[in-house]
C-alpha cells in the first residue's frame with residue numbers, strides 16, 4: 001500500500017514487526033463429581049451460551065474429557081478461568097477450567 005504525501009513523495013507502508021496479540025482457548029475438564037446441571041449453569045453464566053448449547057458442550061466434556069468454552073484475548077481468558085474456578089470452589093465442586101494458547 002502506498003500513501004500520497006504532499007506533492008510528489010510517496011510513503012511505502014512497511015511490513016509490521018508487531019505480532020498480533022495472542023489468543024487463548026478456555027477449556028473445561030471432566031471430573032466424576034461436579035453435577036451436570038452445575039456445568040450447564042457455568043457455561044451459561046460465564047460464556048453466554050443458551051441452555052441447549054451449554055448442554056451440548058457439557059455432554060462433550062463428560063464423554064470426551066475436555067471441551068472448548070471459547071477463544072479470548074489473554075486477559076479475558078485468564079479472568080474467565082478465575083471466575084469459573086472461584087464459582088466452583090464456592091459451591092464445593094472440583095470443576096477444573098484451564099487456558100491454552102491457540
Ligand code: TYC
Nearest residue numbers: 028029030031034036061062
Ligand atoms: N462427569 C460429571 C458427572 O458425571 C459431569 C461433568 C461434565 C463434570 C463436565 C465436569 O466439565 C465437566 N456428574
